[in-house]
Amino acid sequence: MSPTTRIGLPEHPVPELNDLLRAPVNEQFPGLRGAGHRFDAPGGTLVHAAVVRAMSRYLGSRHVANDHGPFPASAYSDVIVEWAADRVRALLGAAGGHVLFGPNMTTLTTMFSRGVAGDLRPGDEIVCTELDHEANHWPWRAVAERTGARVRLARLHPDGTLPAEAIIRELTPRTRWVAISGASNALATVPDVAAVSAAAHRVGARVYVDGVQRVAHSRVAVDEWGVDAFVTSAYKWYGPHCAALWLSDHLDPLLPEQVPSAGDALPGRLDLGTTQFEAVLGTGIAAEVLLGWDRTAIAEREHALAERIRTWLRADSRFRVLGPAGGTLMPIITFQVAGMAATAVATSLAARDVAVWDGTFYCGPAFQALSPATSGAVRAGVAAYTTDNDVTAFLDALVEVTRKKRAG
CATH class of the missing domain: 3.90.1150.10 (Aspartate Aminotransferase, domain 1)
Structure with a gap:
């Protein structure tokens, strides 16, 4: 199905998206003009023309408003979030689950790890790895220190690989969470996420994946892999500075009770305030770009x-x-x-x-x-x-x- 036929918005923000996607890929990025030779993509990519157009048009439109209001512009903001979440689920290979948006992966990981801290007890264990970005390591260490849990560290092989066995051997009946990288931003290493997830679930643990570097370059299949949470940043795959955290439906009981005025639904129980609707819209468009490419x-x-x-x-x-x-x-x-x-x-x-x-x-x-x-x-x-x-x-x-x- 083409991008413009899967619409949850009254009108598509970039009706010419299919035409844009037919152009040679390097012509789809206006930022390439005069940009020299860009090999900085692991830190952040150039933004796709469709994302630029969608965000610009939205910010100059009558639709700009806060959400949860009784008037049309506010309702449109609600729809933007729902639509973008649906596009992210499609990109990640998720049939269901919750999607939360935030400024970056670090913020979302810190927020989430604090959210599940109430389920941790002294003596519980969290497995992290030497491969991971600090943002998928230190938030878990902070939560462990606060709750009395222990962090076990899976070691890299000297050649830079991280075999599934290196993580699996750290699992014990006390393991509650495994925080792993979907792909390394430093070494290009790609762990076997599915194998780790299966082993973690056998001991009753859950798996949190930093997928920031994975999404731009290869297929993601969170349902198939059996992971419990997957976080990624759209600005690493041709979108705006915005991140998305996918959570499996079965995590609901672990997460905090309702935050006053935040709503009963799961995103409202973790969100820290009003989202940046233009960036969320751009993230949905970036997801459509990837879904529309070969x-x-x-x-x-x-x-x-x-x-x-x-x-x-x-x-x-x-x-x-x-x-x-x-x-x-x-x-x-x-x-x-x-x-x-x-x-x-x-x-x-x-x-x-x-x-x-x-x-x-x-x-x-x-x-x-x-x-x-x-x-x-x-x-x-x-x-x-x-x-x-x-x-x-x-x-x-x-x-x-x-x-x-x-x-x-």
Whole structure:
């Protein structure tokens, strides 16, 4: 079914969406004009033209209003949230469940972990991993300290993989939650979420997945995987700065009682205030964009471009690529250059119109496990709009940067 036939709004915010999706992918992003060569996608992608149009039109329309009111503009705000939640469920492979919106994954994870704290008792256990972003680690540690629970840490393999067995061996009859990454933003590692979920459920535990890096690049199937909660950020998949948290229906009894004036439904029992309706609308549109693309073809092209970069780097002994050498990977390449600080490499590339990140990307435990003697690395990410020419420019710039270092 095409995007414009699955509508829960009185009129679609971008009726020309199907026409936009027929254009070459790199022409669907107005931000590419004059943007240089963008490999910063793991930290946030450019915004799709449909999202830009939807949010702009909404903000300039008669529909702008707070929700839960008796007049049409307010009712439209309610419908926006319901419609966007439906689009997110479709994107995540969920037949049901609740969807909450917030400013970012960190905020939603912190809010959720506090919400389930009432179900934790002294001696209960939470399993986290060395692979995960700090935002899926420290909120759980804070809750554990407050409730007397214990955090067990699943360790990375030296090659940067996180086998399901590494997590499963940390499970005990006291495990209540397993907080894992759907895909690493630093190492490109993709854990076996389904296997971990099945094992966790066998001991009575529930599974919370940080899917921020997973959604843009591969199919997500929360029902099939059997996870209990899945959080993602739309600005990592061509949308606005907004995040979405999907919760399985069976979590209802665990979560807080009604917050005064917040409503009886589950989102109202966790939400901290009025949502940003324009961003929620943009998130729904971004989900429709991904649902309307040939995701398989885009993923194959992304991974081919990423593998071209990895192969080039691994052929030169001056570069060390961090993370698994094979298997299922995200199109993210994190590497170090012998004799050069990551910040110096990233700054030199920026001067050549190539955008990359440097640091540890809020993944300190992973870097400590794989590269304890260094303070960080360079990270390049391939997006739907990355081209062969971008990769060539990136590699040529690296040659210049490292040649300059040798000459110096």
